Amino acid sequence: MPELNLELQDTQWPKTYIDHDRQIVRAIVVDDQQKYYFVRVQRDDDFGKGIFIETSGGGVEAGEDLTTALKRELKEELGVNVDILCKIGTVSDYYSLIHRHNINNYFLCKIVSFGEKHLTQAEIEDFHLSTLKLTYEEAVDAYKKQTSTKLGQLITNRELPILKQAEELISNYM
Template identity: 90%
Template sequence: MSELNLELQDTQWPRTYIDHDRQIVRAIVVDDQQKYYFVKVQRDDDFGKGTFIETSGGGVEAGEDLTTALKRELREELGANVDIICKIGTVSDYYNLIHRHNINNYYLCKISSFGQKNLTQAEIEDFHLSTLKLTYEQAVDAYEKQTNTKLGQLITNRELPVLKRARKLLLHK
């Protein structure tokens, strides 16, 4: 199965200009029982107020390769040590409100063990980041329910196709 390659536009806010690109790593994380792990984010910022489901991940830091960044992000946000099964693909999307182009590199990962989370102050105080453990059907439902907000629509447009591709990859293993 070929890698997913999506190019999405921000249909929620008008584009004035884009002044930076951000390399991001994200993962569909599963365990032995076929449960999927996500982060729940509660926001009240420039994007508006809302609670969202999102894949775990974040920005690639200077000097990091994608897999090193991915493993670091999953340890920090989920407390999970993972084995990377494969790269699912890349989703290019835009957040016009903050003038940013995201290059999201998605991976399918299996949990090998859990340890301590290492959340930043912003993740704790501003985003109230917590872990969600869901079945595939529960995750699809959660994504579909958040499309009533502008940011929720952007997140779902980016992540639901990736989740569906991950499910196919797991079923064909």
């Protein structure tokens, strides 16, 4: 199955200018029972107020390759060690409100072990990050429910095609 490659525009805020690109790693994380792990994010910021489902992941730091960044982010946010099964694809999208172009590199990962989370102060205090363990159907429903908000629409546009691709790929690995 070829990697998904999506180019999305910000459909919610007017584009004025983009002043930076951000390399991001994200993962569809599954366990032996084919349950999916996501982060639940509660926000009240420039993007508005809301509770969202998102894949775990974050920015690639200077000197990191995608694999190193992904394993670090998953350990920090979900407290998991994973096997990276394959790259699902790349989603290029924009957040016009903060003038940013995101290059999201998505991977399919299987949990090897659970450990301690290492959340940042912002993840704890600003975003109230927590873990969601869902079936595929529950995850699709959660994404669809958040499309009533501007940010929720952008997240869902980016992640639902990736989740659907991952569901198809899983049968090759499980």
